[in-house]
Amino acid sequence: MSLPKRIPWTLVLFLVGLFIPVLGSRYYTFLATDILIFAMFATSLNLLLGVSGLVPFGHAAYFGIGAYVCAIFMKDLSVPFLAAWLAGGVGGALFAAVFGFFCVRLTSVYFSMLTMAFAQIVWAICFKWNDVTGGEQGYPNVPMPSMAWLEWLPWVGDLRIDHKFYYLTLILVALSMAAMRRIVNSPFGRILTTVRDNAERATFIGIDVRRYRLIVFSLAGGFAGLAGGLFGIFNRGVFPDFCYWPKSAEVLIMTILGGIHHFWGPSVGAAIIILLNQYIVSYTEFWPFFLGLILLVLLFAFPGGVAGAFAILVRGVRSIVGGRG
Amino acid sequence: MSELLDPVFLLGQLRSGLTTAMFLFLIASGLSLIFGVLKIINFAHGSLYMIGAYISWNMTLILGKTSLGFLGAVAVASVSVAILGGLVERFLLRYMYKREELYQLLFTYALVLIFADACKFIWGTQPHSVSRPPILSGSFDLLGVRFPHYDLFIIVLGPLIALGFWVLLNRTSFGRIIRAAALDREMVGALGANVSGLYLAMFVLASFLAGLSGALVSPIKSVVPGMDVEIIIEAFIVVVIGGLGSLWGTLLGSLIYGLTLAFGILIFPRFSIFAAFVIMAVVLIVRPWGLMGRPVK
Numbered sequence: 238m239s240l241p242k243r244i245p246w247t248l249v250l251f252l253v254g255l256f257i258p259v260l261g262s263r264y265y266t267f268l269a270t271d272i273l274i275f276a277m278f279a280t281s282l283n284l285l286l287g288v289s290g291l292v293p294f295g296h297a298a299y300f301g302i303g304a305y306v307c308a309i310f311m312k313d314l315s316v317p318f319l320a321a322w323l324a325g326g327v328g329g330a331l332f333a334a335v336f337g338f339f340c341v342r343l344t345s346v347y348f349s350m351l352t353m354a355f356a357q358i359v360w361a362i363c364f365k366w367n368d369v370t371g372g373e374q375g376y377p378n379v380p381m382p383s384m385a386w387l388e389w390l391p392w393v394g395d396l397r398i399d400h401k402f403y404y405l406t407l408i409l410v411a412l413s414m415a416a417m418r419r420i421v422n423s424p425f426g427r428i429l430t431t432v433r434d435n436a437e438r439a440t441f442i443g444i445d446v447r448r449y450r451l452i453v454f455s456l457a458g459g460f461a462g463l464a465g466g467l468f469g470i471f472n473r474g475v476f477p478d479f480c481y482w483p484k485s486a487e488v489l490i491m492t493i494l495g496g497i498h499h500f501w502g503p504s505v506g507a508a509i510i511i512l513l514n515q516y517i518v519s520y521t522e523f524w525p526f527f528l529g530l531i532l533l534v535l536l537f538a539f540p541g542g543v544a545g546a547f548a549i550l551v552r553g554v555r556s557i558v559g560g561r562g
Numbered sequence: 563m564s565e566l567l568d569p570v571f572l573l574g575q576l577r578s579g580l581t582t583a584m585f586l587f588l589i590a591s592g593l594s595l596i597f598g599v600l601k602i603i604n605f606a607h608g609s610l611y612m613i614g615a616y617i618s619w620n621m622t623l624i625l626g627k628t629s630l631g632f633l634g635a636v637a638v639a640s641v642s643v644a645i646l647g648g649l650v651e652r653f654l655l656r657y658m659y660k661r662e663e664l665y666q667l668l669f670t671y672a673l674v675l676i677f678a679d680a681c682k683f684i685w686g687t688q689p690h691s692v693s694r695p696p697i698l699s700g701s702f703d704l705l706g707v708r709f710p711h712y713d714l715f716i717i718v719l720g721p722l723i724a725l726g727f728w729v730l731l732n733r734t735s736f737g738r739i740i741r742a743a744a745l746d747r748e749m750v751g752a753l754g755a756n757v758s759g760l761y762l763a764m765f766v767l768a769s770f771l772a773g774l775s776g777a778l779v780s781p782i783k784s785v786v787p788g789m790d791v792e793i794i795i796e797a798f799i800v801v802v803i804g805g806l807g808s809l810w811g812t813l814l815g816s817l818i819y820g821l822t823l824a825f826g827i828l829i830f831p832r833f834s835i836f837a838a839f840v841i842m843a844v845v846l847i848v849r850p851w852g853l854m855g856r857p858v859k
Contacts, residue, residue, distance in 0.1 A: 339843075347846060350802055351846040357795070361835050524679075526675065530676065533669070533672050533676075540665070
């Protein structure tokens with residue numbers, strides 16, 4: 238018996254995802270929605286981190302911008318959900334393009350610092366601009382999208398609103414993930430990897446390094462914005478904390494914990510962090526303490542992240558079971 | 563806008579700006595020093611500062627509200643934080659020097675999380691306040707502006723610490739080896755210097771400063787959870803503006819930050835913190851290595 242050479246993970250995950258509301262628990266659906274959104278957010282970060290070798294320290298800014306744009310469009314301007322959601326993505330991408338224009342000129346630690354400075358500017362604006370963002374109090378009561386089109390589906394139509402929103406999230410996240418996977422595997426994605434591995438040589442063969450970095454920075458900002466739009470609705474409110482730097486650190490941790498050299502690594506990381514959080518929070522309020530300990534263990538014991546460790550395991554199993562390495 | 567021309571008001575703002583600046587300098591100098599020599603951006607520097615503030619508060623409860631008690635509390639806080647820093651360097655940080663920057667950042671962030679919760683666990687989430695030591699609790703009048711003695715003490719202490727550092731780094735053999743190690747660690751080790759001992763000493767010194775500034779800030783700001791994250795961002799802005807690793811740059815950055823905050827309130831009452839981030843971004847765009855720093859590869 239040998240394992241199939243390529244398992245269509247996207248399809249498998251999607252099918253597994255379809256069955257979560259069948260369990261009938263609002264709690265599981267809640268967790269699954271949370272994981273989906275953060276998996277998408279972390280994967281968008283990994284377009285920069287793993288694929289392009291850039292270390293942004295302000296990715297939460299675009300998540301926050303997407304959340305505010307989507308929420309404000311839906312509530313204040315009564316724009317239908319899908320348009321508002323896409324507007325959130327465009328908002329994230331536009332801001333990322335403007336900030337990215339300056340950031341991609343810098344390398345290594347200076348790039349990280351400038352992305353952080355811009356993110357803090359976004360945070361400061363969201364925190365103080367009471368008339369539009371609600372300031373420190375946040376922007377509450379974001380409406381649920383109308384999901385009338387789900388009504389005609391058998392069974393799904395009778396579900397509670399949070400299960401329906403979960404299905405909406407699942408579809409949109411699956412589409413976004415497929416798009417990101419497409420980008421990574423496209424010739425464009427290959428060039429990004431080339432630039433990551435050796436920017437100097439890439440320049441020699443005629444690649445405009447800054448242009449590629451700017452494009453991927455905007456794309457990552459756009460997908461982060463899309464994830465933010467969903468999260469604002471899921472959270473029923475948007476708060477300045479969405480853009481604050483610990484949020485950027487949180488998503489960095491998820492991504493690295495899962496493993497940056499695998500497409501699904503960040504999603505695994507998001508799932509692990511969210512599930513661990515739920516589990517530990519039910520015992521103690523000192524979750525950050527345990528997160529810190531997990532990070533230390535990760536840094537000292539699993540430098541390749543969980544997905545890296547898993548890949549080694551799978552390779553080992555395959556070489557034993559399938560007789561090939 | 564008439565207050566813009568009122569000299570008494572302006573002098574008052576100058577006083578508060580200078581006090582903020584010198585406070586930040588105390589903290590940021592340690593952060594800058596660690597980056598200059600160890601090449602690590604230590605997010606946990608703010609946590610060490612917070613621990614210093616908590617220990618100082620705790621010690622004033624034990625030692626009483628006298629000037630001597632305050633001095634004792636400050637001493638105990640600074641020394642304990644220095645020891646804690648030493649333990650962190652010796653048992654954890656030492657193994658991170660050869661790792662990528664990203665992992666180093668994550669490592670110091672893990673410490674931030676752990677220390678923040680440890681403080682909550684030990685000292686609770688209630689805000690605490692420390693009264694100023696009687697000897698510094700008065701104030702005097704300078705051209706119609708009330709000038710608390712404590713502010714003057716901080717404004718004098720900042721440049722003194724800077725001068726002390728300058729002497730240490732430029733006029734002692736320890737400083738010469740430190741500066742050499744910052745440029746080429748392997749070579750200095752090959753010449754027989756105990757580089758890991760030097761790194762330990764630098765980290766202990768920087769931690770001492772963090773603990774000291776935390777202890778000294780306790781009579782001015784309340785000691786609360788979250789003060790670590792707040793201060794590290796401010797200190798970070800300061801060292802980025804001035805130039806990571808440059809002592810005089812850090813002093814300049816502190817002055818720019820403190821004065822922007824004090825006078826920015828007049829021009830943009832709601833957006834003065836915003837102005838500080840904008841300055842940071844502009845400096846990074848125009849001169850990524852900071853106003854007085856040197857480019858690193």
